[in-house]
Amino acid sequence: MKRTDKKSVRRKGGAVTIDEVAALAKVSPMTVSRVINGHSKVRDTTREKVMAAVNKLGYVPNAAASSLAAAQDARIALIYTDPSGAYLRELLMGTLHGAARSAAQLVIADWDELGVGTERKAARALARKVAGVILPPPLCESKTVIDELVKAGVHVVAIAAGRFDPDISSVRIDDFLAGKEITSYLIKMGHTRIACIKGNPSQSASTRRFEGYQAALKEAGIPLDTALVRQGYFTYRSGLPVAEELLALRKPPTAIFAGNDDMAAAAVSVAHRRGIDVPRDLSVVGFDDSSAATTIWPELTTIRQPILAMADAAIDILLRAIRRKESEPRVVVHQVAAHQLVLRDSVAPPHTASGKKS
Amino acid sequence: MKRTDKKSVRRKGGAVTIDEVAALAKVSPMTVSRVINGHSKVRDTTREKVMAAVNKLGYVPNAAASSLAAAQDARIALIYTDPSGAYLRELLMGTLHGAARSAAQLVIADWDELGVGTERKAARALARKVAGVILPPPLCESKTVIDELVKAGVHVVAIAAGRFDPDISSVRIDDFLAGKEITSYLIKMGHTRIACIKGNPSQSASTRRFEGYQAALKEAGIPLDTALVRQGYFTYRSGLPVAEELLALRKPPTAIFAGNDDMAAAAVSVAHRRGIDVPRDLSVVGFDDSSAATTIWPELTTIRQPILAMADAAIDILLRAIRRKESEPRVVVHQVAAHQLVLRDSVAPPHTASGKKS
DNA sequence: ATGAAAGCGCTAACAA
DNA sequence: TTGTTAGCGCTTTCAT
Secondary structure, eight states: OOSSSSOOTTOOSOOOOHHHHHHHHTSOHHHHHHHHTTOSOSOHHHHHHHHHHHHHHTOOOOHHHHHHHHTOOOEEEEEESOOOSHHHHHHHHHHHHHHHHHTOEEEEEEHHHHOSSOHHHHHHHHHHHOSEEEEOTTGGGOHHHHHHHHHTTOEEEEESOSSOOTTSEEEEEOHHHHHHHHHHHHHHTTOOOEEEEEOOTTSHHHHHHHHHHHHHHHHTTOOOOGGGEEEOOSSHHHHHHHHHHHHHSSSOOSEEEESSHHHHHHHHHHHHHTTOOTTTTOEEEOSBOOHHHHSSSSOOBEEEOOHHHHHHHHHHHHHHHHHSOTTSOOOOOEEEEOOEEEOOSSOOOOGGGGOSOO | OOSSSSOOTTOOSOOOOHHHHHHHHTSOHHHHHHHHTTOSOSOHHHHHHHHHHHHHHTOOOOHHHHHHHHTOOOEEEEEESOOOSHHHHHHHHHHHHHHHHHTOEEEEEEHHHHOSSOHHHHHHHHHHHOSEEEEOTTGGGOHHHHHHHHHTTOEEEEESOSSOOTTSEEEEEOHHHHHHHHHHHHHHTTOOOEEEEEOOTTSHHHHHHHHHHHHHHHHTTOOOOGGGEEEOOSSHHHHHHHHHHHHHSSSOOSEEEESSHHHHHHHHHHHHHTTOOTTTTOEEEOSBOOHHHHSSSSOOBEEEOOHHHHHHHHHHHHHHHHHSOSSSOOOOOEEEEOOEEEOOSSOOOOGGGGOSOO
16 A cells, blocks of 8 residues: 555656556556566557556656666766867767667766876776766777776777777778778779878778778779878868868879868868869868768768767667676677768869860 | 665665765765765764765765655756757757756757657657756747747746747847947958848847847948848858859958858858958858857857857756746746857958058 | 565655 | 655566
């Protein structure tokens, strides 16, 4: 006679509880719980009764209560270092979606704020707060960060890393293949003087993409012209001077493959300022399909990373790891998501190929 | 003898609980709770004892348990409609920060996905899930949306709305003043032919900003030239054709005030394509200080909205409203945050003013 | 397939 | 100022 009592004094909002649903459906709260959580051992007729009651009452489970009871405090953190890039924001949205879908609680944290002291301290602090961590670049490239995290007992999954650390799970695209694919596309369009603006050398994705670029050239029998290869840092600003150099060359490239969209946008901007039309006089391609790709004119041909799906996958991996009993062996998963070549307006056949000046 | 028992069977991770802290500090769990939550009625010596135990054990409160116990299931939703704009992403980050700070659980939802049926249904569904809603534009301009939400019993705060609905709380900047300020700045730099690209007419912030523009002109005794006023829609794309028109004028403007950064970026892009140097031949200013402002070259002089602080404020207002007893009267708060004129590289004195062609 | 009992870790209310 | 009691709403375990 404890639960069926009148509403307790400490109840606040008029939220519907599992007991009310149970009462209406004339079953035990336990059965309602089973229905809600999709357990199999429930008779269909019972399930229907319960669902009817749930809908009638507009019952929504109390997340706090269930995670408390289930001891499944599935809190996951997304740790970033450099909140600038358009890329991070996409990732954030994706993770948020995935977390909502899985009833995981997402914590967003800045590694630098976390690690006021040493990295070890930061890792420990984090370990107390969450059970799993999603690590985007460049954090996921840092062996020390990963080690501390793992040592602190947190489950970790690297997202969008160029190479994968065998110790931790990862979700990524094949940067090499993608880089090769988009370069080959440029070649197919008739380009042979294709420049490359590499991304931040400290992130291995940059290297993978560049290797893809080289492979495509090689496959087409085009010798690598080092004069056409420049170093950028994934930022818009870093793309400006190198694009400037490239376009000031006596024999400028007819196409530029930038390591990401931000640098590609910089190249387009520089081209425009020099009176070079994109794509007529210069083709430009980016990488990531971040918001920068469509926030310029012409919109960029680029490689899309399926961030949303990748974030979802990362969360799934984490959740599975967290819920695994301690007796079961630890499992490391490496997942490669399919990228996609997105054709937009920043590419055309090279000017010289289609005839003299129009 | 219930709590001091050996660890219960159902405990999962080795998480430290309040009871262990209490035991170590030789006080009751309640006292620990009070220390943790910063209640005043705790003797300093006791507080220190407790804090020592907390630190020694590395105790971190279990959020699920406390919100369950305190019945403070403060779930707040951020509802958006148009996830495109750079602006929304900033807001998202801000809200996330604020939510973390206040231990509120944040739910991010797309209004359109919510409202598969009518708006009324969407509002009802939302009301079951959360206690409060943060409404950015353009949703916060919709009287019906607000009404349904309020009717459904959710607390609502509009963020960054141009005008304020007297029925609901709001956090915003003074768009009129900001628009006037940045226009005046242009005037002070010597510009007199200042064009304006207005934002989406369905969002009142556009109007406020435009009114600010007019006020600044008037104050300076510059007659409003309607040929220099164009309609945009806050998107990059929408800025392209109108910027084109503006710069194709026989007497083109020497400066453009765009209703937001995206449209300003479009104006810069168009200018570059026409061989017009920014800022030498044309000054451009934006509004919002979104990522678009610094993702182009030259970086935009613009108005910064303190989104982070605004999001924080919105969450505070919501939380206070939610926690207010039902007996207390409902309070509507209107908060105006201080904007800031951010000077960057997209503005210079008009070319003609500093002499003939260089 | 379903139910009863016993908490998960914390805090509001009241007592001391 | 501090402790005691009684849950918050749910799910685990173990019966039935």
